[in-house]
Amino acid sequence: MPMISSALAAWRSALQGKSFRLKLIVTATLLLVCAWLAxxxxxxxxxxxxxxxxxxxxxxxxxxxxxxxxxxVMDALLIASVAALLTKPDHFLVVLQAYVILTLVRFVTIxxxxxxxxxxLILLHDPITxxxxxxGAVITKDLFFSGHTSILMLMAFGLPFRTLKAFLxxxxxxxxVMLLIQHAHYTIDVLAAPLFAWLALAxxxxxxxxxxxxxxxxxESA
Numbered sequence: 001m002p003m004i005s006s007a008l009a010a011w012r013s014a015l016q017g018k019s020f021r022l023k024l025i026v027t028a029t030l031l032l033v034c035a036w037l038a039x040x041x042x043x044x045x046x047x048x049x050x051x052x053x054x055x056x057x058x059x060x061x062x063x064x065x066x067x068x069x070x071x072x073v074m075d076a077l078l079i080a081s082v083a084a085l086l087t088k089p090d091h092f093l094v095v096l097q098a099y100v101i102l103t104l105v106r107f108v109t110i111x112x113x114x115x116x117x118x119x120x121l122i123l124l125h126d127p128i129t130x131x132x133x134x135x136g137a138v139i140t141k142d143l144f145f146s147g148h149t150s151i152l153m154l155m156a157f158g159l160p161f162r163t164l165k166a167f168l169x170x171x172x173x174x175x176x177v178m179l180l181i182q183h184a185h186y187t188i189d190v191l192a193a194p195l196f197a198w199l200a201l202a203x204x205x206x207x208x209x210x211x212x213x214x215x216x217x218x219x220e221s222a
Contacts, residue, residue, distance in 0.1 A: 053186050099151065
């Protein structure tokens, strides 16, 4: 297929650059470190006492289990996003680095802001998160800020494809609302997620000033 051939050619060209290879290796290593740290951070947060925040939005929302819908929306959008990014190695690396930054920052905010789960919480079941990050443990206090919302917003901000950007923005908003309906997060957790996603992407783009200049000059892909 022409798209696959073009993507493979782009990756062969990108991997010829020593700087790209080094950044990719470092980023992949840090991603593995994040995967190793995640259950440690989350289990520590779960065991310590936290604060129950007043939340007028949650007070007026009747709790409903939307785990399956959240999982379907998240996975569909993330698969489409990764597939699209794989056609543009430089953008893939920027977003991957931004995800690592976002994850590390989220570890810090969770550790610095001890919160108890909202009242009437319905446990969010996500097979991927449960297996690879929670390691089978029940985690309810990984609250500030929302990981589900922030990763969709990160993809929306980082993708150079207008149509997919629109779907991701809509998906991020939808997932944020569904998390609130499920009482899996406080309102502030969801509202803060886009800001942290934008900051993580901005930090990653500073590592790639040449790419950022090209992105500003070139029109976005459809």
